[in-house]
Amino acid sequence: MTVAQIAQILNARIICGEDRQDHHLEVACASDLMSDVLTLKEDNVLLVTGLANLQTLRTAEMSDIHCVVFARNKTVSPEMIELARENDIIVLECPYSVFRTAGILYQAGIKPIY
């Protein structure tokens, strides 16, 4: 599934990485615990989270996660956008809860890691 398709089904706004809407994603995880995210061995995972701070993007950077969806209507700060741009991370803001976001993605065929 492409970022553009994901943004559409989640009613999400692409905040960063507008030029990479054709980036393809197949698996996702949902977590507010960055320690959990850091244990994932897979690359190119879509991260769904309600934790909006700089460390979310640092975690994405270290884990080779190229796309983060901030659910629960969380807003991304200018510092977060800057860090995302530096590391080529696509950022989406989504008005739905983490549960609803994950449900929509699962129904659309995005796979869980385990």
Added chain:
Amino acid sequence: MHFEFQIEGGNFTRAGYASSEIKKMLKQLNVDLGIVKRTVVATYEAEVNVVAHAYSGTIYVDFDEEKVVIRLVDEGPGIPDIDQAMKEGYTTASSTVREMGFGAGMGLPNMKKNADDLQISSEVDKGTTVQITMYFQGRK
């Protein structure tokens, strides 16, 4: 090659800066991407630990042809019982640390899983030293 980075205790805005720089260096050296990821995940966990628990710290990075040795030396409260701290789920993290998405007692075990070699020494009320060694040709 030798590099040093300073870490400020409690400053979560900068946490991860050093790990990010180390990642760039490893990529420039064309190190296998799987090894890069294991290295930076272990280093980032260690860097976050210094920010979360210590007053200040320094990261010493030494590259040679076959490996990189990353040593994080902090001034802080130290770890009274390292075996206990290595257990998954054990934590002494503050609520601030938890709000950042950490402090679930997973950092040290995850560092152990990712590092080729992990050495921890600590003195209560003085500080902790964590040494991560990664081999470019894979685990020894």
